[in-house]
Each structure stands twice: as C-alpha cells, then as structure tokens.
Amino acid sequence: MPQRRRVARAAVSTAAAAACLTLATPAWASSTVPLHSDHEGKTAANFSEQKCDDPKFDNLPAGHDGWHFVLPTNGAGDFESLTLTFSAGIAGTVTVNVPDPTDPYTDFLSSTGGRNPQVKHAYVFTPAGWTLVDGTATISGEADRFNLSHTCPGTPVTQSPTPTPTQTPTPTPTESDSESPNPSVTPSNSGGAGGGDSDDEGGLPVTGAAATTIALLGVGLIGGGATLLVLRRRRDNITFTS
Structure with missing residues (x-):
C-alpha cells in the first residue's frame, strides 16, 4: 500500500513539472529581420537562381517579373509581412507591401502545407526590369534574415513611339512674288503728226x-x-x- 502511494505521488509530480515547463515557455514575439545583403541590388534577370516552373508563377502577367522570398527553416516563426523597396527606373522608388489586401494575386504569402503548415514563403509580381533595392520582414519568431529564393524574369513591354507629324515648310516668297503686277492699263498717247503708240485693249498703234x-x-x-x-x-x- 505505501509503495502504491509513492508511485502515485511520483506520477503527479511529473505531470506538475511538465505543466510548469509549459507555462514557463514564452510565446514567440514578433521581430523584424532584414533581406540577405547579397540579394540587394538585383534584378530578376540577373539573379543567379531563376525558376519559372514554380506553380505560384502560373498567373504571372505578361511583362512582369516573379520574385520568391523564403524564411530559412532553421529559424523559428513565420512570415507576418514584408516591406520591399524596388527601383522602377524613371518612375523612381516603389515600396511593395506583402501581403497586399488590394491585390492578393500579385503580392501574397504562402504556407508550406502538410500537417504543421508554416508561412515560410512570399511572392511578389512586379513590372519587368525593376531592381530589388532592399527589404525587411516581420516574423513571428527569431531569424537572422530572409532570402530571395529564385526569380522568373519577364520580358519588358515596349510601346511603339507615337510618330511626330512632319510639317511642310512654308516657301519663302521671292522678290518677284512679293511685287503684285499692276492690273491697270496704261492710257494711250494721243498721236500727232509724228504718231504715237496706242495701249487701248484690242487697238493697234x-x-x-x-x-x-x-x-x-x-x-x-x-x-x-x-x-x-x-x-x-x-x-x-x-x-x-x-
């Protein structure tokens, strides 16, 4: 009888200890991590890893680049949001937020799936030719950084320039053109004995x-x-x- 009591007390002590450890484990707090510095200043076309057969790129619009970002699996936590900065050429600098509630089909997060899904992936579609300047990610856990996994370069859409209408040059009037002929008829001279020329229309001298x-x-x-x-x-x- 005393032995059974000691076993029961040991079982209760073990369960209590496990409960205390569970309560003592802190919940993961959100933190901000930077983009891998080696992936800054890259375009989709010159990035070393290119993979257009990613199923998430099936809806990539024509004339757009696809970007796939990942959170390393050796870090704890999931993506909560990303803030990326791109250089758009003459349009200047553009900030892209992921996920984008106004356009969930071009800037979105994706989970790993399986029994224990984790949000380790983020996708962004941008007009072709943009340069990834830098970025940060808010995650539910801790990590050193997040990475650009691969890209799918698109072909920039070029617009044909509108032809400039040619203007026909106005001819410069010459001196002879600027002088209007005198339409008046010179009156005939009355001829005396010596005679004179007559300028009357239809007349003869x-x-x-x-x-x-x-x-x-x-x-x-x-x-x-x-x-x-x-x-x-x-x-x-x-x-x-x-």
Missing part, C-alpha cells in the same frame, strides 16, 4: 503714214459729198423748171 491716209480719205469723202449735193440740186432745178 497708229503711225504717221496711217494718219495721213485717213485724212486724205476724209477729204475725198467730203469732196464726193459736195459733188453729189451739187448734182442733186441741178436735178431738182431741172425737174422744177419743166
């Missing part, structure tokens, strides 16, 4: 010889008219007297 001929014709017509007048009077006289 009248020379001195032509003027003399016209004058003679006029005199002849006048003389012929006078002769006819005399003959008519004579005829009238003859008719009257008879």
Whole structure:
C-alpha cells in the first residue's frame, strides 16, 4: 500500500513539472529581420537562381517579373509581412507591401502545407526590369534574415513611339512674288503728226503714214459729198423748171 502511494505521488509530480515547463515557455514575439545583403541590388534577370516552373508563377502577367522570398527553416516563426523597396527606373522608388489586401494575386504569402503548415514563403509580381533595392520582414519568431529564393524574369513591354507629324515648310516668297503686277492699263498717247503708240485693249498703234491716209480719205469723202449735193440740186432745178 505505501509503495502504491509513492508511485502515485511520483506520477503527479511529473505531470506538475511538465505543466510548469509549459507555462514557463514564452510565446514567440514578433521581430523584424532584414533581406540577405547579397540579394540587394538585383534584378530578376540577373539573379543567379531563376525558376519559372514554380506553380505560384502560373498567373504571372505578361511583362512582369516573379520574385520568391523564403524564411530559412532553421529559424523559428513565420512570415507576418514584408516591406520591399524596388527601383522602377524613371518612375523612381516603389515600396511593395506583402501581403497586399488590394491585390492578393500579385503580392501574397504562402504556407508550406502538410500537417504543421508554416508561412515560410512570399511572392511578389512586379513590372519587368525593376531592381530589388532592399527589404525587411516581420516574423513571428527569431531569424537572422530572409532570402530571395529564385526569380522568373519577364520580358519588358515596349510601346511603339507615337510618330511626330512632319510639317511642310512654308516657301519663302521671292522678290518677284512679293511685287503684285499692276492690273491697270496704261492710257494711250494721243498721236500727232509724228504718231504715237496706242495701249487701248484690242487697238493697234497708229503711225504717221496711217494718219495721213485717213485724212486724205476724209477729204475725198467730203469732196464726193459736195459733188453729189451739187448734182442733186441741178436735178431738182431741172425737174422744177419743166
């Protein structure tokens, strides 16, 4: 009977000790760890490990790079969030938060699966050509750093430049073009005995010889008219007297 009591007391003492150890074990507090320094300043295209057959990259959009970050398994805890800084060329510096509640398909965390899942993976999709400058991760535990596991480089999308419309040069007016011709007609000069040129539209120049001929014709017509007048009077006289 005393022996049974000693065994029972030993069992109770062992259970109590285990309970005390469980209560004394502290819960893992959140901590912040940096990105591995060897992985800073990298583009997806020049990173040493490239693996596009990762199933998580199946939905990688065209013209984008895929980034896979991991928390070393020898450290305790899981990813809670990441803050990554990228250089986007002329667009400047861009900060990417993981997970991104506004776009859970491009910046997200992933667990290891299995019976004891752990959130050891993080994925980020960025426009192709960005450079990973640095980053930090908040984890539920302790670790020295987190790493860039591998990348899937995309092809940058190039846009055809809009053609600049060509302008037809305006011809420079010459001196002859700038002077407008005088549409007026120079009045004809009245010709005397010596004659002159006539600029009347459709007229011909009248020379001195032509003027003399016209004058003679006029005199002849006048003389012929006078002769006819005399003959008519004579005829009238003859008719009257008879």
